[in-house]
Amino acid sequence: MLxxxxxxxxxxxxxxxARRLYxxxxxxxxxxPHGHTDPSWFAKDEAFPDPASLFVKPDHYAFRMLYSQGIxxxxxxxxxxxxGETSSDSxxxxxxxxxxxxxxxxxxxxxxxxxxxxxxxGVTERLSAASADRIYDQIEDCLRKPEFRPRALFERxxxxxxxxxxxxxxxxxxxxxxxxxxxxxxVITAFRPDPVVDPEFxxxxxxxxxxGRITGKDTATWDGYLAAxxxxxxxxxxxxxxxxxxxxxxxxxxxxxxPEAEKLFDIVRRGGATAEEAELxxxxxxxxxxxxxxxxxxVMQIHPGSFRNHNxxxxxxxxxxxxxxxxxxxxxxxxxxxxxxRFGNERDLTIILFTLDEDSYARELAPxxxxxPALRVGPAWWFHDSPEGMRRYREMITETAGFYNTVxxxxxxxxxxxxxxxxxxxxxxxxxxxxxxxxxxxxxEDEAAELAVDLAYRLAKNAYKL
Ligand SMILES: [Zn+2]
Numbered sequence: 001m002l003x004x005x006x007x008x009x010x011x012x013x014x015x016x017x018a019r020r021l022y023x024x025x026x027x028x029x030x031x032x033p034h035g036h037t038d039p040s041w042f043a044k045d046e047a048f049p050d051p052a053s054l055f056v057k058p059d060h061y062a063f064r065m066l067y068s069q070g071i072x073x074x075x076x077x078x079x080x081x082x083x084g085e086t087s088s089d090s091x092x093x094x095x096x097x098x099x100x101x102x103x104x105x106x107x108x109x110x111x112x113x114x115x116x117x118x119x120x121x122g123v124t125e126r127l128s129a130a131s132a133d134r135i136y137d138q139i140e141d142c143l144r145k146p147e148f149r150p151r152a153l154f155e156r157x158x159x160x161x162x163x164x165x166x167x168x169x170x171x172x173x174x175x176x177x178x179x180x181x182x183x184x185x186x187v188i189t190a191f192r193p194d195p196v197v198d199p200e201f202x203x204x205x206x207x208x209x210x211x212g213r214i215t216g217k218d219t220a221t222w223d224g225y226l227a228a229x230x231x232x233x234x235x236x237x238x239x240x241x242x243x244x245x246x247x248x249x250x251x252x253x254x255x256x257x258x259p260e261a262e263k264l265f266d267i268v269r270r271g272g273a274t275a276e277e278a279e280l281x282x283x284x285x286x287x288x289x290x291x292x293x294x295x296x297x298x299v300m301q302i303h304p305g306s307f308r309n310h311n312x313x314x315x316x317x318x319x320x321x322x323x324x325x326x327x328x329x330x331x332x333x334x335x336x337x338x339x340x341x342r343f344g345n346e347r348d349l350t351i352i353l354f355t356l357d358e359d360s361y362a363r364e365l366a367p368x369x370x371x372x373p374a375l376r377v378g379p380a381w382w383f384h385d386s387p388e389g390m391r392r393y394r395e396m397i398t399e400t401a402g403f404y405n406t407v408x409x410x411x412x413x414x415x416x417x418x419x420x421x422x423x424x425x426x427x428x429x430x431x432x433x434x435x436x437x438x439x440x441x442x443x444x445e446d447e448a449a450e451l452a453v454d455l456a457y458r459l460a461k462n463a464y465k466l
Contacts, residue, residue: 001126002118006111007387007428009435017445018428018435024449025427025456029160032419033464034190034245034301034410036321039164039174041150041416042187048150051139052077052093055116059415061109064323066100073318081319091136098132108386108425115421120153150416154185157420161186161466165245167195168232169210175239188240191233191298194247197285199268199278208269220269222262226288233296242465243299244289251304251332251353253290253339254283287339290351294343299350299464301378305330305357321414327356327383332364344372350463352407354378358389361396370401376463377401379409385422390429403451408460423456430455 008018038058041048048054056062057077067073074086077093087093104110117123121139125131142148147156154162166172166189175189195207208219215231218224233244256264261284267273268281286302293300309315311324332353336344343349351374353365361377369375380386380393397406409426411419431452437443443451460466 001114001124007425007432009432011439014432014435014439017438017448018431020445021431021434021448021452022428025431025452026424027158028427028453028457029158030419030423031160031408031457031460031464031466032162032411032423033243033408033460033466034163034165035412035419036165036414037162037416037419038414039166039172039178039187039189042154042183042185043174043177043181045149045151045183047148048143050090050094050143051136052090052097054139054143054417055113055415056093056097059418060321060323061415062097062113065103065107065109066096067314067323069100069103071096071100073314073322078318078322080317082317084317091133094136095129095132098127098135099129101127108422111387111425112415112418112421115424116417119420120148120156120417151183151185153416154187159185159419161188162419163188163190163241163243163464165190165192166236168193168229168236169195169207169214171214172236172239179239186240188242189236190301191236191241191244192247193229193232193244193285193289196229197246197282197289198248199271199273199281200275205269205271222258222265225265225269229288230292230296233292233298237296237298241298243301244293245301245303246286246289247303247306247308248282248286249304249307249328250279251302251330251335252279252283253286253336254280255287255338255342256280256284283335283338287342290339290343290349293351294346294349297348297465299352301352301354303354303378303381305355306382330355330357330360332360332368336368340368340372340374344374347373349374350376352376352378352463354381356381356383358384358392358396361393362400366397366400366405369397369405376405376407378407379426381410381412385412387425387429390426391433394430394433403455404459406455406459407463408455408457410460427452427456 008015063076077087080086121142123135178187195201196211211228212219215228217228219228264281267277305328306325307328308325310326314322314324365377369377377397380389411422434448434451438445438448
């Protein structure tokens with residue numbers, strides 16, 4: 001099912017060049033600097049229970065499409081927050097995916113799943129209602145074998161390093177267990193402080209109290225709160241973290257005076273902040289996080305512009321990350337100015353900007369990253385993590401920011417088996433893009449070959465200090 005020339009340009013000259021370039025990168029190790037896999041998989045190294053638990057239940061790319069066509073999340077085995085009933089019949093869940101496989105035609109999800117079925121589990125027929133049970137049995141058979149346990153797959157995927165993402169309140173027990181197990185796989189954490197820096201995050205006030213409890217700092221004061229965050233950053237660093245991640249609704253930053261910041265903190269910690277005050281507080285916290293990054297060296301990622309949990313009913317029933325996050329327009333030029341006025345010229349600071357708003361690539365992000373030493377542009381993200389999205393990204397970013405103000409690829413996934421597939425798509429699309437530049441005599445092939453390795457491997461390693 002996987003054609004060796006998939007995703008390469010169909011023009012024969014470009015395709016030949018793309019094949020040669022891809023030959024240089026196809027077997028490189030995978031550096032996965034940002035994602036959301038579950039560290040307990042690698043800590044416990046237990047067999048994945050069944051195909052549906054591996055491919056459907058944790059993957060919002062898979063179940064959002066099915067939900068959009070009217071299939072209830074309960075039928076797909078997505079756990080309910082209130083403990084309400086949800087399907088535990090894995091084979092039935094799998095059959096639902098299989099009989100609706102046509103919904104995924106032309107989508108990256110279908111490419112990723114097909115890649116995983118074939119390269120990981122040796123499946124060579126297309127998923128359909130007719131093949132559902134055969135494929136289910138084949139995958140389930142594999143999952144019982146030791147070579148399909150999480151750690152064995154990690155090694156087989158040739159993962160050099162894999163970052164997960166945790167809240168500052170997470171005690172990192174799984175990372176601790178991985179470290180103490182003596183296993184050589186490098187699974188590191190990343191510091192995602194949204195639950196304690198976003199006054200609109202559910203449970204914010206309790207989260208502040210918990211932050212105080214685990215750090216022994218007085219998080220009822222501005223100074224104590226900042227000290228507690230600095231403390232947790234160091235704790236995360238001790239478990240390998242090299243980055244922070246910030247999932248704010250906008251890219252707003254602020255640089256308030258100390259009395260203003262103290263006053264604002266007092267309002268948010270009491271729980272009475274207006275929407276404007278909450279936004280200003282998040283904005284101030286991005287600048288505070290940049291300041292701390294300059295001190296402790298953690299690379300800062302900003303992932304703005306997602307209207308999270310847009311569907312109230314789904315959020316009430318199932319919680320976060322259920323495929324109900326919707327992109328919105330995002331402005332960077334004015335939003336980032338307060339932070340950049342303070343830290344934009346720092347060469348020892350790396351801030352990686354992501355967007356779900358492609359209008360901002362050529363107009364805002366490439367010019368910003370193509371100027372400020374502290375800024376880099378993150379790869380095509382989420383809804384744009386697709387062959388077309390990657391091509392649009394290269395076309396709109398390269399003219400102003402070049403390749404070296406970008407940071408390689410992020411798979412940003414919760415779906416473990418999609419990692420090799422996603423990196424392979426990115427490598428192929430980048431080789432295709434480079435092949436065009438070579439065919440148009442804008443780039444020598446030896447430069448393209450070096451770039452192909454940079455885009456597939458070195459840039460991520462360097463930007464994320466891995
Ligand atoms: Zn992410």
